[in-house]
Amino acid sequence: MTxxxxxxxxxxxxxxxxxxxxHDPQGEIVCISAEPAGYYSRPGLAxxxxxxxxxxxxxxxxxxxxxxxxxxxxQNTAVRVDTETHEILFQNGKRVRYDRLLIALGAQAIKxxxxxxxxxGVVYLDxxxxxxxxxxxxxxxxxxxxxxxxxxxxxxVEGLQARGVNVHFFLxxxxxxxxxxxxxxxxxxxxxxxHEGVRVHxxxxxxxxxxxxxxxxxILTKDGRRMKTRLVGIAIGVRPRLGLAKASGLDVNRGxxxxxxxxxxxxxxxxxxxxxxxxxxxxxxxxxxxxWHIARSQGMVAxxxxxxxxxxxxxxxxxxxxxxxGITTTIIGKVGSGxxxxxxxxVRGESETWQQTPxxxxxxxxxxINRLRVMLGDRRILGAVLMGxxxxxxxxxxxxxxxxxxxxxxNVLVQNHDAMGPAILGFWNQWRxxxxx
Ligand SMILES: Cc1cc2nc3c(=O)[nH]c(=O)nc-3n(C[C@H](O)[C@H](O)[C@H](O)COP(=O)(O)OP(=O)(O)OC[C@H]3O[C@@H](n4cnc5c(N)ncnc54)[C@H](O)[C@@H]3O)c2cc1C
Numbered sequence: 127m128t129x130x131x132x133x134x135x136x137x138x139x140x141x142x143x144x145x146x147x148x149h150d151p152q153g154e155i156v157c158i159s160a161e162p163a164g165y166y167s168r169p170g171l172a173x174x175x176x177x178x179x180x181x182x183x184x185x186x187x188x189x190x191x192x193x194x195x196x197x198x199x200x201q202n203t204a205v206r207v208d209t210e211t212h213e214i215l216f217q218n219g220k221r222v223r224y225d226r227l228l229i230a231l232g233a234q235a236i237k238x239x240x241x242x243x244x245x246x247g248v249v250y251l252d253x254x255x256x257x258x259x260x261x262x263x264x265x266x267x268x269x270x271x272x273x274x275x276x277x278x279x280x281x282x283v284e285g286l287q288a289r290g291v292n293v294h295f296f297l298x299x300x301x302x303x304x305x306x307x308x309x310x311x312x313x314x315x316x317x318x319x320x321h322e323g324v325r326v327h328x329x330x331x332x333x334x335x336x337x338x339x340x341x342x343x344x345i346l347t348k349d350g351r352r353m354k355t356r357l358v359g360i361a362i363g364v365r366p367r368l369g370l371a372k373a374s375g376l377d378v379n380r381g382x383x384x385x386x387x388x389x390x391x392x393x394x395x396x397x398x399x400x401x402x403x404x405x406x407x408x409x410x411x412x413x414x415x416x417x418w419h420i421a422r423s424q425g426m427v428a429x430x431x432x433x434x435x436x437x438x439x440x441x442x443x444x445x446x447x448x449x450x451x452g453i454t455t456t457i458i459g460k461v462g463s464g465x466x467x468x469x470x471x472x473v474r475g476e477s478e479t480w481q482q483t484p485x486x487x488x489x490x491x492x493x494x495i496n497r498l499r500v501m502l503g504d505r506r507i508l509g510a511v512l513m514g515x516x517x518x519x520x521x522x523x524x525x526x527x528x529x530x531x532x533x534x535x536x537n538v539l540v541q542n543h544d545a546m547g548p549a550i551l552g553f554w555n556q557w558r559x560x561x562x563x
Contacts, residue, residue: 128153130432131214131222133204133370134230135159136168137418138399138425140187142228145429147195153433155196156222160203163254168232169418169475171257172278175285184254204231207374209392226394226432229371229382230425233364233400233416236471238273242335247342248358251282252474260357264289267356271296271345273332274361275303276473277448280315282359283324284451294353295319296330305471305481307511308463308488314495314513318451332358363471364416366401379403380470381414386438388428396432398424406441414470415477417444443509443527444477447519453495456519459509459526460484461501484508491543498546502539505531518547521554530557 130146132139135157143155159165166184173179192199203217207227214222235250237243247267249260264270270286272279273296280302283293301312316326330351335358336344344354366381377383377391381403388396388404398404399421403412415421423439430437443459462483472478486501486508496514500507500522506529510522525532532539538549 128225128433129223130155130226130228131224132157132228132230133214134228134232134399134401135161135165135199136230136232136399137421138232138401138428139228139230140165141422141425142230142396142398142429142432143197144195145426146433147197149430149433149435154198156198156200157192158200158202158204158222160201161253161255162201164199164201166254167418168253171251171254172281172285175251175257175261175281176288181258204370205373206370207376207392207395209374209376209395212394224394227396228388228425228428228432229390229395229397229401230399230421230428231367231370231401233366233472233474235360236363236365238332238360238362240332240334242337242342243360245335245337245342246340247337247356248335248360249282250360251278251285252364260286260359261289263357264291267291269294269353269355270357270359271332271353271355272359272361274359274363274473275305276361276363277446277450277475278473279359279361280319280450282361283319284322286357286359287322287324291357292323292325294325294327294355296327296332296347298329298331300328303473304463306457306461306463306476308499310490310492311497311499311511311513314453314492314497315451318453318495322451361473363473364400366403366414368401371397371401379412381412383412387431387436388424388439389431396428398428404439404441407438408441409479413441413478414472415444415479416472416474417446417477418475420444420477443523444479445523445527446475446477447516448475450513453513454516456510456512456516456522458511458523459501459507460486461499461509461511480509487540489539489543489546491546500539500546500550502532502536505533505536507532518550521550525550525554525557 170184235252331348333348382397427439460482462481489500499511501509535549
């Protein structure tokens with residue numbers, strides 16, 4: 127009987143465990159997580175903070191669901207893997223043997239190096255425990271300062287606002303999430319935030335956090351302004367958790383390096399999800415993502431390979447349908463502005479691919495809060511951002527993911543932006559019908 131051990135009970139780990147069970151009814155499956163909360167929806171934390179979801183609804187599985195699948199789960203923190211003896215070493219001294227191991231330890235929030243960063247009151251929307259702690263603290267806070275760009279920064283801003291806290295949102299420059307959104311999109315989001323009562327501070331950087339008896343009391347900005355606050359929310363990005371992989375001698379770069387079969391540099395050791403840097407054979411490069419559905423599909427491929435099927439990972443164009451300041455937004459494929467920072471950074475709910483700037487013509491239109499931006503290559507749509515009206519979300523996803531030749535409507539897309547929507551829709555309907563036959 128094969129013993130499969132899965133380190134990490136997030137989207138990647140649990141999907142791998144379910145896949146293994148489907149294909150190996152007899153094997154022993156053990157899933158271990160450092161968090162007492164076990165398996166929960168990490169993106170759902172934002173909705174929990176904003177009171178749109180109760181805590182219970184974040185747990186997709188009950189204890190019985192795991193028992194029924196014969197998946198053993200427990201809490202422990204792994205520190206190293208002995209790849210020679212096939213053993214995992216835990217913080218409490220325990221050792222666990224494996225035949226096949228999946229490392230799915232996810233990523234963790236980056237802590238900026240700032241005086242006072244360790245004070246009580248500096249919060250992150252990163253785990254169940256941190257979110258619960260933030261909710262408790264929000265009861266006694268009148269003001270919060272949030273720094274960062276990307277989805278989680280906005281979720282922190284809006285979640286704290288929903289908890290009755292006055293939020294000051296600090297932006298380093300004069301736009302929001304400039305790696306991915308263009309100026310118009312950023313403006314739409316920021317206008318909406320201001321309308322909701324959030325105070326947006328442009329060109330404002332945190333210099334230090336001032337505390338009293340270990341607790342946040344005030345902040346100081348780089349241009350010398352002071353502001354009283356009890357909470358400082360940080361969402362400047364995440365980094366794959368590489369401590370265990372490094373201590374175990376695995377090949378790592380920005381994430382744990384895996385080939386298209388999710389194999390690491392050590393035999394019988396696989397990695398998937400936010401912790402991994404995965405080889406994409408189509409793009410011929412290693413890519414880091416922080417997306418739930420990508421973590422799931424990598425977990426599934428890892429599971430299949432762990433049971434002995436030789437199944438390569440084929441990466442669909444990364445997509446996220448999210449909410450930015452209440453505006454439903456879909457981001458697909460390569461949409462980057464070219465404003466990439468010196469050091470590679472990724473935020474939760476983001477793909478490295480979005481940051482890439484394609485060789486493309488930008489075709490765009492916007493009507494009030496509805497905005498459509500299409501990145502058009504020679505013959506193909508390489509990426510798109512849709513805000514508000516989502517009727518083109520599925521068509522654009524299909525056209526980008528399937529690399530469809532759109533030469534037939536190229537002129538309309540380039541020359542008549544008001545007619546872009548109907549042209550894409552009509553073309554996609556036609557393509558779908560041909561595809562169905
Ligand atoms: C607030 C928020 C909003 C998000 N929004 C979106 C979104 O809109 N769209 C989207 O696609 N994605 C979103 N994401 C990202 C998404 O949640 C992640 O991409 C996904 O959870 C990654 O899954 P994973 O299994 O790789 O890692 P994780 O879900 O991070 O799971 C890692 C697991 O490893 C465990 N672990 C860590 N260290 C150890 C150790 N040493 N020993 C044992 N276990 C350990 C953890 O306890 C955890 O169980 C969001 C995330 C957050 C936090």
